[in-house]
Amino acid sequence: MSTKPNSQDPENLISKSAKGATFLFIGSIFTKLITFILNQILITFISPKIFGINSFLEFLINTVLFFSREGIRLSSQRINDSITHDEDEDVEYTEKDKYNHNKISHGSKIATLQSIINLSFIPIMIGFPMSLFIIYWQYNKISEFFSHMELFNLSLLVIWFTILVELLVEPFYNLNQFNLNYDKRTRFESLAITINCFVNFGIVFWFKDSPVDGIPILAFSIGKLSHSLVLLISYYMDFRSYKSITPTASKLSLSITKIHNNENYYIFDKEAINHFIKIFFQLCFKHLLTEGDKLVINQFCTIEEQGIYSLISNYGSLLARLIFAPVEESLRNFLTRLLLTNKSSKNLNLSIDILRKIILFYIYLSIIIIIFGPLNSGYLIQKIIGNNWSNHVSEIIPLYTLYLPLLAFNGILESVHQSTASGSEVVNYTWFMCYFSGVFVFTSWLGIYKFELSLLGLIGSNMINMILRIWYCNEFIQHFYKKNMVSRKILKFDLNLQKILSFGGVIWGLDLLLFGITRNLKELIGNVLLAGILVGFIIYKEQKLIFGMLKRKPLTE
Incomplete structure (x- = not known):
């Protein structure tokens, strides 16, 4: 008898998901800190009007990418391979059975990953024509201020190229998401966002005294393009470690994934496509x-x-x-x-x-x-x-x-x-x-x-x-x-939650009575102290839950 470890095991999923959330959280703090510092400096060089134009360009990028890839990102996570679930059971194998089972299981795993790669080319097929349509449509609707601004047309071209590069990342991104490789994703995205910020800031700062109109807009566009290129290069270099999987869409035999010997072939997983x-x-x-x-x-x-x-x-x-x-x-x-x-x-x-x-x-x-x-x-x-x-x-x-x-x-x-x-x-x-x-x-x-x-x-x-x-x-x-x-x-709504809600109401009343709307540093410090008291009370009342998650003994029983 032997029980094979399974990536679908709940404890393994919890561990990977918890680590994934931690990696994403740490990566977010790092990138947001850099973004925050550089944006604070950029605000001194650009006006609300320029900030609004950059917001418009970011809206174009996000709209095309969302419609092109979001559905596939969700659907690709639903690709299921029946072989991997059979491995959870205790099965008595002969040596020949073990060899055949392992061979089929390995082939099934490859087929599953290749199915994800195949599915991830759909965003490219959707995104290319959609990007042309949306940019052309919005370009004809924008105000005269946009269209006559120097370098705006060049910036829009860079934005379009950015969208195409970003879509090329999808096969590698979805592969890592399926395997719950959040650590790699965090490293790649942190590097890409950091380079984006420094490129954007560097161009604005270097040409801050230039009389050419539209430098901050072009800087934003080039920063976005550098972000996409770094992601593509990073994910592709990592993909080279995968064996027997091609970075292009290829046909798969149903005989691999369903273990019956017919010659039916497919490119896209039917259940994922239906979803x-x-x-x-x-x-x-x-x-x-x-x-x-x-x-x-x-x-x-x-x-x-x-x-x-x-x-x-x-x-x-x-x-x-x-x-x-x-x-x-x-x-x-x-x-x-x-x-x-x-x-x-x-x-x-x-x-x-x-x-x-x-x-x-x-x-x-x-x-x-x-x-x-x-x-x-x-x-x-x-x-x-x-x-x-x-x-x-x-x-x-x-x-x-x-x-x-x-x-x-x-x-x-x-x-x-x-x-x-x-x-x-x-x-x-x-x-x-x-x-x-x-x-x-x-x-x-x-x-x-x-x-x-x-x-x-x-x-x-x-x-x-x-x-x-x-x-x-x-x-x-x-x-x-x-x-x-x-x-x-x-x-x-147990007793702990009720007590915390009541104590929060008391803190709120004290805050309004003592400080009201904060107008100076002294009142801000007072609010921080009150917040600290509230957080301490929450931790005290929920210590059993907190220490239970940390697998440690509470301070009080």
């Missing part, structure tokens, strides 16, 4: 909702307002990109691999335990954000960006901080939905996304035009959008576990 078709339109609506604020602001707001909103979202969502994004991605990949083929009671309960801990962490983090964010964010943003930018930034950022908890919970719940939804459930969510899009457009019109709230109205509309998506995903998750005969609730 991609069903999820693609949902992603279209998701992008409309996620990037809807940029669509609205590009259409109805001035270039200066676009720059201001871009700055707010960049600084305001820093926490989301540092913490929320790595957790969401790791959870999505973990649940997909855990529950794709085995929805056993053990795996389902394990997924609930992990999801419950993440949501509890988000609740405590949200308490801190809600109490201290609106009161302190205006003062902090003024100290960070200086007086070169509009005072409206400090007025808008407090509301944006209240938007962050909704962004966090929506992200984590949608990750669960994307990991567990069947084809018909994906289609259902697509229809709801269509409805949410209509609500978003209507509430944006009310906030911006009817009530003349400008960017405040846009943020308020985003908050309503997030609440609706949170509600839908929560209902889906409850139904999913109930359908699979698991009656446990994801979250219980």
